[in-house]
Amino acid sequence: MERPAVRKRVLSLAALLVVGLLAAGCGSDEPEASSTTDWAAGVCTAINTWADSIKSAADPIKSGDISEDSLESAADDVKSATDTLESDLEGLGKPDTESGQQAKDSLDQLSSDLSTETDTITSAVEDVSGLSDVAAAVTTVGTALATMQTQVTSAYTSLTQLDAKGELQTAFQEASSCQQLTSAS
Numbered sequence: 001m002e003r004p005a006v007r008k009r010v011l012s013l014a015a016l017l018v019v020g021l022l023a024a025g026c027g028s029d030e031p032e033a034s035s036t037t038d039w040a041a042g043v044c045t046a047i048n049t050w051a052d053s054i055k056s057a058a059d060p061i062k063s064g065d066i067s068e069d070s071l072e073s074a075a076d077d078v079k080s081a082t083d084t085l086e087s088d089l090e091g092l093g094k095p096d097t098e099s100g101q102q103a104k105d106s107l108d109q110l111s112s113d114l115s116t117e118t119d120t121i122t123s124a125v126e127d128v129s130g131l132s133d134v135a136a137a138v139t140t141v142g143t144a145l146a147t148m149q150t151q152v153t154s155a156y157t158s159l160t161q162l163d164a165k166g167e168l169q170t171a172f173q174e175a176s177s178c179q180q181l182t183s184a185s
Helices: 002-024 036-062 068-092 100-126 131-160 167-174 177-184
Strands: none
Touching (some): 036 068, 068 100, 068 131, 131 167
């Protein structure tokens, strides 16, 4: 008859341990350290989400819906996606490798570069005052989006080659979310 009582106490203790562990991770301003593969997966997930959002933003324009409104909507979507990417990458912190700070610096630079291109897109769209300006804006937006793609690809390649020990390269190879990114490149 005592076994259910013992079992209940063990379950209660286990629940308290789980709550304690969860609470211990709360309240820190710094992102919790994670494995290098988890970090790489976070990078790839963030980039994949951003790329999908950028493609969706450009779809109406690619399909021929070229107007001042469609350009403004696309510019807003690109800005939102880029802001989210910057936030996601910042939240990852740096990987626990010898070149972890270099990896974080590389992502910070990518965020800055993408932000600059987003500003270029926003400026081009804001300058549209009529149908005659739409073609110039579409060209500027297309060029900026192509530059952004190149920047992401370059940053990804750079990240995989940072560690002399190959820790980051291995992590990117092991992270399942990176498979989509490498197949899209």
